[in-house]
Amino acid sequence: MEEDDFNPEVVKRFMFVNRKAPYGTVYALESLETVLISAAFDQDVSVVFADDGVFQLKKGQDTPGINMKNFSPTFRALDGYDVEKLYVEKESLEARGLTEDDLLVDVEVLSSKELSKIMAAQDVVISN
């Protein structure tokens, strides 16, 4: 790519979609790394948690017993990176018997219908 292709004025809507549970696979952790990097590009970033992805935000994760790193505190740090749009699908929470009180960060809980509209308005969707 030529250097002059890169226009720092462009602001696109980037959405990261998390639909997988943490620890069983590495996708949740590596997706979070992408979100953190994206913050440096001054784009319009949002992060969605739907299906088993809502479990990524469950309070009380305690991982020494499986010898893996507990990365859930990093979600609390997103605010400091100006990643403030965290959306959780209401239907996914309910199907798992969870409420907003079970989550370790403040999020916006949206119905499938509301979330669907926001998803449709994105320029770039990154999922894993």
Add this chain to the structure above:
Amino acid sequence: MEEDDFNPEVVKRFMFVNRKAPYGTVYALESLETVLISAAFDQDVSVVFADDGVFQLKKGQDTPGINMKNFSPTFRALDGYDVEKLYVEKESLEARGLTEDDLLVDVEVLSSKELSKIMAAQDVVISN
């Protein structure tokens, strides 16, 4: 392992369980390689196709368009390796709108209940 641990007289019941569709992942192909190798050990081998694994036996697979190797003819060769117990779960076939006529080898179609009993009697179960 000590050489003398190996007792050629031992005959165990080995069951290979195929529950995954072909081509989308490599499991079906690599599982078949294991079945072929097992034939050399004179064990009591059976192969089960359940859930999307029944699609492995679908007639008419034609793979040049995805640039992958069509390995389905190998199922026809199992007979020559004395692997003769091929079980297909009836409920899995029906849920996919398939009948025995759609399959490229002769199999024994069993109900969940019948298959369940055979599975329970195995010494070694290899799945992927």
Add this chain to the structure above:
Amino acid sequence: MKFGILVNEGPFTHQASDSAYQFAKAAIAKGHEVMRVFFYHDGVNNANKLAEPPTDDRNLVKLWSELAAEHNVDLVVCVAAALRRGIKDDVLAPGFRISGLGQLIEAGIVGDRLVTFGD
């Protein structure tokens, strides 16, 4: 149109890399530009030059290298994902380079479309 492609899985185990390759080839055939293919998660294993599939099977590592050489496609392997999985310069196939996740975001900004393939 300028396409970026994200590949999340390694070769052979999942069809993701195959589908991404077929998509890239078709895009180029139609006159589009494939500006970058970014390999993340197990996708970094697509860059392992030691891969030696059976001769009657496709060799995805080689196919990607050839595509890069013929059509000037930028093949980028994520450094963090690659280190974790042992993909380093020692085993890197021709045409691939190791770089940061920023290259994925940049492809999203600069390209017209980002198309993702995974498990």
Add this chain to the structure above:
Amino acid sequence: MKFGILVNEGPFTHQASDSAYQFAKAAIAKGHEVMRVFFYHDGVNNANKLAEPPTDDRNLVKLWSELAAEHNVDLVVCVAAALRRGIKDDVLAPGFRISGLGQLIEAGIVGDRLVTFGD
């Protein structure tokens, strides 16, 4: 009791290798023998000595090598699966050896139990 273990997935991407390692450690702690761990499918990637996870993360390749050294566990990588994925002697971690699928069947025959971990 004599355990054989089958690992179908690589390190880091899926928990399979972690679970298998914890199982093996617990079995040995309880006085059982782990006669062989067989690595198939993407499991062959557990043998890649170039893997270098972040320092605050576990290093599964190293953990397996150490287990082999301390408790005489036979770590076998399937040759066909490994060739396809580029795992060769050049990158093989200590304690692993490359051999045929027959070693898996043999573990099933000789061992009292074969326990499988995958995706």
Add this chain to the structure above:
Amino acid sequence: MLHTVNKSPLERNTLESCLRLAAKGSAILLIEDGVYGALAAGQAAKEIGKRKADLKFYALGPDLAARGLSESPLVDGIEIVDYEGFVDLAAEYEAHQAWL
């Protein structure tokens, strides 16, 4: 938005989630093992039928052929495309979302 679904609806929940969250006017392309979702005899047929007025449905021909499904009846209205058709869809819709 162009959505792709690459898993069988009988194995995973991705087609179901995609059908729940795809906005009106989007297209859904079934690829890889996702093409099993296109079968008229399959259990996803009803769910696809419910959204046929809102969404356009496609299935990748080479993936259907590989799986021996070239002659199988598909859900009414699903259009078969090849890889070039996939590229056209990706260009036509303003973004792509993979349901993985």
Add this chain to the structure above:
Amino acid sequence: MLHTVNKSPLERNTLESCLRLAAKGSAILLIEDGVYGALAAGQAAKEIGKRKADLKFYALGPDLAARGLSESPLVDGIEIVDYEGFVDLAAEYEAHQAWL
């Protein structure tokens, strides 16, 4: 037979298939993401309940803890074990089947 299920019942069909095919007298151990199936509030609770007379159910404690589920109500009758308990189960039952 000792069966292990390592995927969430909301993502994949493995728990469902295991419950359909596990013979009376077997044990089912939920590990990794499979432990989500143990939640009393989850949709698999009913299906597990139906087979409680036939089968024994276990869940791996370290996997529950990692996922923040140590305090969550589980389906009645599911016993929590650690890795050593997993080894005991593998030794007690004459064979192991992983539902992958």
